[in-house]
Amino acid sequence: MENRFKSVIDVIDSHVSIRKYKDVDIPEDTLKTIIYSGVRAPSSANLQPYSIIAIKDRELKRKLSVLCGDQSHIRECSVFLIFVADYNRIVKAMEQLNIEPFQPNIYSLYIASVDAALAAQNIVVAAESMGYGICYIGAVQNRPCEIAKLLGLPRYTYPLFGLTIGVPDEAPKKRIRLDIDTILHLNGYEGDKADQVIRRYREEGYLDSLERRYSRYAGRNGRIEMRFKGFMECLESQGFKTSPSP
Numbered sequence: 165m166e167n168r169f170k171s172v173i174d175v176i177d178s179h180v181s182i183r184k185y186k187d188v189d190i191p192e193d194t195l196k197t198i199i200y201s202g203v204r205a206p207s208s209a210n211l212q213p214y215s216i217i218a219i220k221d222r223e224l225k226r227k228l229s230v231l232c233g234d235q236s237h238i239r240e241c242s243v244f245l246i247f248v249a250d251y252n253r254i255v256k257a258m259e260q261l262n263i264e265p266f267q268p269n270i271y272s273l274y275i276a277s278v279d280a281a282l283a284a285q286n287i288v289v290a291a292e293s294m295g296y297g298i299c300y301i302g303a304v305q306n307r308p309c310e311i312a313k314l315l316g317l318p319r320y321t322y323p324l325f326g327l328t329i330g331v332p333d334e335a336p337k338k339r340i341r342l343d344i345d346t347i348l349h350l351n352g353y354e355g356d357k358a359d360q361v362i363r364r365y366r367e368e369g370y371l372d373s374l375e376r377r378y379s380r381y382a383g384r385n386g387r388i389e390m391r392f393k394g395f396m397e398c399l400e401s402q403g404f405k406t407s408p409s410p
């Protein structure tokens with residue numbers, strides 16, 4: 165596509181999440197090239213404890229969109245990727261090699277989450293460099309066990325997050341970010357910098373939107389608290405240890 169030759173920095177800088185897509189397929193070899201960029205991401209101990217499920221089937225995308233809060237971009241994108249923590253493959257390979265495996269636990273889920281996010285963001289940059297649009301889908305955590313069932317996820321796997329990819333049918337303007345100096349601390353933690361957050365959003369005229377997002381996600385009884393129970397239950401039913409005690 166035409167902006168294939170944009171610099172990496174330009175591609176990263178022009179990122180916007182896309183929530184409207186044209187009804188166009190991504191050629192199989194292009195998708196493989198994009199996924200290859202993900203697989204090339206660094207990986208802790210090079211274990212690569214994740215799998216990526218590519219969903220192109222319309223009916224399956226529809227069912228997943230319902231399970232993820234009825235988000236239309238999941239239905240409309242060319243391909244919906246679901247990133248899965250995958251210790252099933254590792255444990256099975258270890259058994260074949262006669263190495264006694266551990267029982268996957270919440271710490272190993274953290275490792276898989278970091279690795280999967282690195283792979284996903286490489287995929288994002290590769291896809292956007294080719295002119296495709298993307299949107300991460302954290303709403304996979306609304307009903308993780310139902311998604312695990314729908315995708316036939318075996319023991320020791322867990323659905324982490326989704327990613328829509330497709331040809332953009334909208335051109336939203338770039339969304340606000342915090343100033344670099346709010347995020348960057350030199351030689352140690354400089355303080356909470358909360359006042360800088362509020363000042364930035366107030367000056368840009370987005371304080372209302374920040375307050376809404378804080379309440380909806382990080383507020384008392386917000387999405388993060390609400391998803392916690394289902395998260396722990398699904399982890400346990402997928403075979404992950406959630407406590408260090410025997």
Ligand SMILES: Cc1cc2nc3c(=O)[nH]c(=O)nc-3n(C[C@H](O)[C@H](O)[C@H](O)COP(=O)(O)O)c2cc1C
Nearest residue numbers: 179180181183235299300301302303304325338339
């Ligand atoms: C882990 C993660 C989960 C997200 N989940 C959703 C989601 O379920 N639905 C959605 O429309 N956007 C989702 N987003 C996109 C964010 O809302 C978006 O990145 C943010 O508002 C900043 O906008 P921008 O990406 O256009 O700069 C998610 C982003 C991340 C990184």
